[in-house]
Amino acid sequence: MPLQAQIKNFRKRWFPRILKRILIVLLVLGLLLVEFATYTVRQSFPQESGTIQLPQLKAEVTVQRDKWGIPHIYAANSHDLFMAQGYIHAQDRFWQMDFWRHIGSGRLSEMFGSSQVDTDRYLRTMGWARVAQQEIQEINAEMKAYLEAYSDGVNAYLKEHQGNALSLEYTVLKFLNPGYKPEPWQILHSLTWGKVMAYDLGTNFQSEVERAILLKTLIPTQVEELYPPYPQDLPAILPEFQKGKTGEDENYDETQFTAFGIEEVIESITKPMIALEQLIGPTGIGIGSNNWVISGELTDTGKPILANDPHLGVQIPSIWYEVGLHCVSKSAECPYNVTGFSFAGMIGVIIGHSDRIAWGVTNVLSDVMDLYIEKINPKNPNQYEVNGKWVDMKLVQETIQVAGNQPIVQTVRYTRHGPILSDVSPNLKKFQPKPLEIPQNYAVALRWTALEPSKLGYAIPQINRAQNWQEFRTAASNYDVPAQNLVYADVDGNIGYQMPGKFPIRAKGNGRYPVPGWTDEYEWQGYIDFEKLPKSFNPSQGYIATANNLVMRKYPYLITTDWVYGYRAQRIVEMISQKTEPISLEDVQQIQGDDRNLNAQTLVPLLQSITVDTPRSQAAQKLLQDWNLQLGMTSSAAALFEVFWKHLLADTFHDQLPERYFPNGGDRWYAVVANLVKQPNSSWWDNRNTPKVENRDEILRQSFTKAVDELEGIQSKDPKNWNWGKLHTVTFRNATLGKSGVAPIEGLFNRGAFATAGNGETVNANRWRANKSFEVTDIPSLRMIVDLGNLDNSVAIHTPGQSGHAFHTHYNDMVDSWRNIEYHQMLSQPKNVTDNTAATLKLIPKL
Secondary structure, three states: OOHHHHHHHHHHHHHHHHHHHHHHHHHHHHHHHHHHHHHHHHHOOOOOOEEEEEOOOOOOEEEEEOOOOOEEEEEOOHHHHHHHHHHHHHHHHHHHHHHHHHHHOOOHHHHHHHHHHHHHHHHHHHOHHHHHHHHHHHOOHHHHHHHHHHHHHHHHHHHHOOHHHOOHHHHHHHHHOOOOOOOOOOHHHHHHHHHHHHHHOOOHHHHHHHHHHHOOOOOHHHHHHOOOOOOOOOOOOOOOOOOOOOOOOOOOOOHHHOOOOOHHHHHOOHHHHHHHHHHHOOOOOOOOEEEEEEOHHHEOOOOOEEEEEEEEEOOEOOOOEEEEEEEOOOOOOOOOEEEEEEOOOOOOOOEEEEOOEEEEEEEOOOOOEEEEEEEEEOOEEEEEEEOOEEEEOEEEEEEEOOOOOOOEEEEEEEOOOOEEHHHHOOOOOOOOOOOOOOOOEEEEEEEEHHHOOOOHHHHHHHHHHOOOHHHHHHHHOOOOOOOEEEEEEEOOOOEEEEOOOOOEEEOOOOOOOOEEOOOOOOOEEEEOOHHHOOEEEOOOOOEEEEOOOOOOOOOOOOOOOOOOOOHHHHHHHHHHHOOOOOEOHHHHHHHHOOOEOHHHHHHHHHHHHOOOOOHHHHHHHHOOOOOOOEOOOOOHHHHHHHHHHHHHHHHHHOOOOOHHHOOOOOHHHHHHHHHHOOOOOOHHHOOOOOOOOOOHHHHHHHHHHHHHHHHHHHOOOOHHHOOHHHHOEEEEOEOOHHHOOOHHHHHHHOEEEEEOOOOOOOOOOOEEEOOOEEEEEEEEOEEEEEEOOOHHHOEEEEOOOOOOOOOOOOOOOOHHHHHOOOOEEOOOOHHHHHHOOOEEEEEEEOO
């Protein structure tokens, strides 16, 4: 038989058999791989039922989980309650806890190697762990006992679980850092979370840097046009206070100190700021929240309703962990019966309600960070000038351990104002300000309330056990950093507002720009006394609403000049005050899910008035005629307007601003453009890159045409098929391995993309950034509505889910409910908890 025929016959007879065998082998290997992966993944899933013995536990603890994986912990004493909380947090979220404590202490390089050295240098310069160590020295016996009990719970879990059994992330980390093993949990690790959150919620520091850098290319008047004053037609939180002097009335000119060549020193600190944002999400700008409380006089229950939705960066797992903490029998020793949202890594409930009171928080966005320009001795870099004399800096040695590499020793220099941030930049040069004849070296130091010992740790358990307004305010007096707007309600029918925090009283200046550190002119002279901070109890209007907006029109002290501009607040107030019928829980849910765009309220009339000369643009323009201004998920008009807004900002401002400071499209830009549209021939409208001089209407028409072109290119030629949710999606990314750049690894931990409604300034605040993309970056990280008439009617949701374990049922099972403004019941009464229990775990003392 010829060779060719033999080969043909072999293929015909044997190839199918070989292929079949190969396919069988591959199938078996695939099944084994799936089985191994499933085993590896499930190894870390928590035990939710049965019995576990814990050393140091004093009595039996019961943990009942509902269908969402939310645990209710029942203990006979405070020690066991917080120990069990530590154990349960570790069960569900230890990777997250481990990662956040490494951020708090500037030890990321120990986990992830040399890629995180610059971030660690920045964090060590901040020195959060050093401040937390000071707090430990000052802590009282009760708080120390609580934190030690919590640590004991975490460590009891760590003793029995390591590597794969802790979380899937540790399986992947073995390939990057084979020698890594989590250390025991310490009180220090619980205290540093407050520092990380204070930074995450901070804003003025970044705003000072931005304004100073903009002075390189803009005149002060132009910079101030980009940071306009709070609009007079938008609401204040406490409108009943309208008289007296305000701390914002003074018009200090601080720009002279940043316009003389020092901007490059200031700019040097932006690189590590950006690196840290990659880990914890965008900070400051865009980090807001809504909360409001409505008196029983206005509700259908006759009792208050309290609502809260904090806005934080998108992440998985959720930053929040929902939990119930219940003393089996309330007593002086064990006074807790509270349900709400905690942080994995810290004791207690941050936002929630007890059996007597409810509370919610929003960020004040207070100006508690000041940058000081320090004169450095040219002959001795470790000396700086104070009132004409050279003074020695405080030097602190820091050793950064780096996985797979040699340790790095860093010296942090401190002036009287705080750490020198400009040391972090490896390319720092010496600068000589132009007006001075004698050469000087300059550096930038940061003074910040969070770099001083805080009492925030005390505030959480004190709020959790408060029984009335007086006890709540006493607890709030310790809520010093980060400063928050606290709203309050109780079962007796009272509502209230308290702003707690440490707010500096400046000798001079308003904190908008970096200032000289070599004199006492701009020193802090202390803090505003707590009793003088804004508060309100049962106001006559019957409600209190906050959305990071101006607190009082007239207040004798400076809180900040960088308030959020009040668009979300305006919409909340409209929806509450315009109700003619008693307000129900369903009404409050509707407010939380509202997507009305008040920016469109300003610009749509102008868009309807301009002449567009193509059938395509005319068809698009018709979408705006009957639009209700809601940024709904499936809305065509919403897609058109938001894409237009992106182009309008680019066409108006990109020719004059540095790329890093291109408009992000948030509330400040609403206010900027609202002012500019009243000036059709403002120089901002002119594109300096073209020979002609453009005006407002030309730029509006140009931007509208670009929006139509873009949507036709990416979605459809038919405007009716445009869809906001397809553009405006949210992807929940793991802050570490989910951003590795390795697609299979990212696929393990990330979830999305999911269509969403709204934008950053709607009440349903799903922020996108016009200088980046339409992807959602910040979200209502939880929504809570508490009915003080019947606490078991209260509802909540957070996202993406309770569990920190990829592929667990509760890893991302709340996403659809969250994006559709749906809720689950907030269980609190024992019978209701029991009736809805899906699994029961007993923690018992180890004999």
